[in-house]
Amino acid sequence: MYRNFSLNYLRNIFGYIEMSPWNSIVEKPEYPTYCIIDLDSEKNAFDQVIEAAQVTKQILDDMSVESFFKTSGSTGLHI
Numbered sequence: 001m002y003r004n005f006s007l008n009y010l011r012n013i014f015g016y017i018e019m020s021p022w023n024s025i026v027e028k029p030e031y032p033t034y035c036i037i038d039l040d041s042e043k044n045a046f047d048q049v050i051e052a053a054q055v056t057k058q059i060l061d062d063m064s065v066e067s068f069f070k071t072s073g074s075t076g077l078h079i
Contacts, residue, residue, distance in 0.1 A: 022035075023035060023036070036078050036079070037056060037078065037079040038072055038076060038077075038078055039052050039053050039056070039076055039077050039078075039079070040072065040073070040075055040076030040077075041075050041076065042075055046075060049075065049076060049077055050077070053069055053077045053079055056079050057069070057079060060079070067079050
């Protein structure tokens with residue numbers, strides 16, 4: 001399903017990809033409980049955000065990393 005995308009390619013299209021702070025418990029800071037990848041776009045169509053999220057999810061699935069989509073505001077998605 002996905003093409004040869006890279007984080008630089010996605011950053012160039014959408015302006016930026018925001019990686020949220022490390023989400024771990026105090027007792028094990030080196031082992032995050034989860035990570036949020038925030039895809040957001042103010043200048044491109046939401047269907048492009050959806051496509052980027054699908055590509056990202058496919059890559060995570062290929063790596064056996066469990067992931068889910070969640071909307072973030074009116075123009076973005078969290079994975």
